[in-house]
Amino acid sequence: MTIKQLSIFIENKSGTLIKVLDLLSKESIQIIASTIADTTEFGIYRVICNEPTKAYNILKDNNINVQLTDVLGIRIKDKPGMAAQAIDLISKAGIDISYMYTFLLNGEGILIMRTNPCDKTKEIIKQNNIGFITENDLQK
Amino acid sequence: MDTKSEYLHPEMETLSIEDIRKLQLERLKATINHCMNSEFYKKRFAENGLKPEDIKTLDDLKKIPFTTKQDLRDNYPFGLRSIELKDCVRLHSSSGTTGNPTVILHSQKDLDEWANAVARCLWMVGLRPDDVFQNSSGYGMFTGGLGFQYGAERLGMLTVPAAAGNTLRQIKFIKDFGTTAIHAVPSYVTRIKEVMDQQGIDPKKDTKLKILAIGAEPHSEAQRKRIEEMLGVKAYNSFGMSEMCGPGVAFECKEQNGLHFWEDYYIVEIVNPETLEPVPEGEIGELVLTTINREAMPLLRYRTRDLTRILGHDCPCGRHHVRLDRMKGRSDDMMVLRGVNIFPIQIETILMQFKELSTNYLITLTTDGDNDNMTVEVELEDLFTDDYTQLEKLTKDITRALKDEILLTPHVKLIAKGTLPVSEGKAVRVVDKRKVYE
Numbered sequence: 001m002t003i004k005q006l007s008i009f010i011e012n013k014s015g016t017l018i019k020v021l022d023l024l025s026k027e028s029i030q031i032i033a034s035t036i037a038d039t040t041e042f043g044i045y046r047v048i049c050n051e052p053t054k055a056y057n058i059l060k061d062n063n064i065n066v067q068l069t070d071v072l073g074i075r076i077k078d079k080p081g082m083a084a085q086a087i088d089l090i091s092k093a094g095i096d097i098s099y100m101y102t103f104l105l106n107g108e109g110i111l112i113m114r115t116n117p118c119d120k121t122k123e124i125i126k127q128n129n130i131g132f133i134t135e136n137d138l139q140k
Numbered sequence: 141m142d143t144k145s146e147y148l149h150p151e152m153e154t155l156s157i158e159d160i161r162k163l164q165l166e167r168l169k170a171t172i173n174h175c176m177n178s179e180f181y182k183k184r185f186a187e188n189g190l191k192p193e194d195i196k197t198l199d200d201l202k203k204i205p206f207t208t209k210q211d212l213r214d215n216y217p218f219g220l221r222s223i224e225l226k227d228c229v230r231l232h233s234s235s236g237t238t239g240n241p242t243v244i245l246h247s248q249k250d251l252d253e254w255a256n257a258v259a260r261c262l263w264m265v266g267l268r269p270d271d272v273f274q275n276s277s278g279y280g281m282f283t284g285g286l287g288f289q290y291g292a293e294r295l296g297m298l299t300v301p302a303a304a305g306n307t308l309r310q311i312k313f314i315k316d317f318g319t320t321a322i323h324a325v326p327s328y329v330t331r332i333k334e335v336m337d338q339q340g341i342d343p344k345k346d347t348k349l350k351i352l353a354i355g356a357e358p359h360s361e362a363q364r365k366r367i368e369e370m371l372g373v374k375a376y377n378s379f380g381m382s383e384m385c386g387p388g389v390a391f392e393c394k395e396q397n398g399l400h401f402w403e404d405y406y407i408v409e410i411v412n413p414e415t416l417e418p419v420p421e422g423e424i425g426e427l428v429l430t431t432i433n434r435e436a437m438p439l440l441r442y443r444t445r446d447l448t449r450i451l452g453h454d455c456p457c458g459r460h461h462v463r464l465d466r467m468k469g470r471s472d473d474m475m476v477l478r479g480v481n482i483f484p485i486q487i488e489t490i491l492m493q494f495k496e497l498s499t500n501y502l503i504t505l506t507t508d509g510d511n512d513n514m515t516v517e518v519e520l521e522d523l524f525t526d527d528y529t530q531l532e533k534l535t536k537d538i539t540r541a542l543k544d545e546i547l548l549t550p551h552v553k554l555i556a557k558g559t560l561p562v563s564e565g566k567a568v569r570v571v572d573k574r575k576v577y578e
Binding site: 005007008009010011016037039041042044046063064065066067069098114 | 520522523524525526527528531553554555556557558559
């Protein structure tokens, strides 16, 4: 039910992000979605890609601070109000969302989120017939 | 006490060079005999086939091996004492918990002589019993607190043990008590001025300040000039170290041309820190001091690790006590920041307790505005979380642990693995960007 996200520690100085991107592109890793927040000294660059485990090993071998993190990828229709519906269910269940970002995949909206507790989120998803993506969806 | 006299102890301060040497030899012999009551020196003399009577001239001092900070640590806590513990009345110790700290013991006579030395320094720069002396320096184990307190009282001044910090209250005291003199580390003096500016107080008009004693952290001539101009005072450089007693070892006279080391208390040598041979007079080397006026714990040829040079033996002030240049650096890796002595190993020991970090780190010292700051960059070993709050918590935990050890709050910065340059051989751990030794 979860997919693997790359979480990469990036120092806030020029050249650090491009180093990571170069390593991934050389090995033909395709980045599907990514996000980084603005902070003062460092950031965590979060990446959804087609081959997360391979990408993780590449970065690790090149001495990059990286972690594979399990996140949920919720499918929603690309229509107004759809994200609100899903989030409403989760927050009413008393689940914390640590972070969230969105992207479009094959015309469908995807909400990537890390929640706490994660198991409870999975239950809510099952009970409410909310769709989610798997790693297979990312390899197409 | 002749308040018109330039000298508090004219009989000692105006000795000719020949008379100083005569007195030193006499006191050195007595000190060495007394040292034979110390287990440490008794053993050290025996190991080197040395007897007290082998020291016949001041030149013979060279026969005695050096005493180092490590010797103090190895014989922690009381191994170097030359009198019974029951006859000791005070103990001072270095900060930090890495390895054994250094412990210095004092008898009542030692405290009296220490107070006399500090009083002599303060008198030399023009302070008299009608002055009000505010000691804005840390008390407790830091000798700058009690050392100046007792010295200023011995001189007869109204002495305010304001200690460091609470700057608003410091300024209130300066105004309300008519403080004429302050002792503080230079960086704290600039802090006091900053707050005075915020309060709209002009130190030249609104206070009676005229004399400052500054020391315990390296500072440049330019920094002294700035302090003098912004407060409208004369600022005198003070040198001391807890191993010698504390403040009162050396002080500038009104000429402000080098620090007079009191040669009736100490024998001064300057040696090459590599060869340990004396350097030609006037060349920079490591300061080595022998106490010749101490009872509880005399130290023979103590390596201070401070680098300086002899400027001369004459001075228009009439004193022949040797003048030494302001400290030019260290022959070890000790850092002095805001009056606190810090060794990189203290920081390393703390950092190694965090399994989230690699073994690589870099300490950078900078001057930002008027403040000296320390930045500690630490490399993450593996990324153990993708949660910002966890990384922030780690930063806070490291900062707190470091503060507990070095008593200052450094700026801790997490950086990516492999970012710090790995030099061949000994890694560079400290970069000092301050211009303190100029």
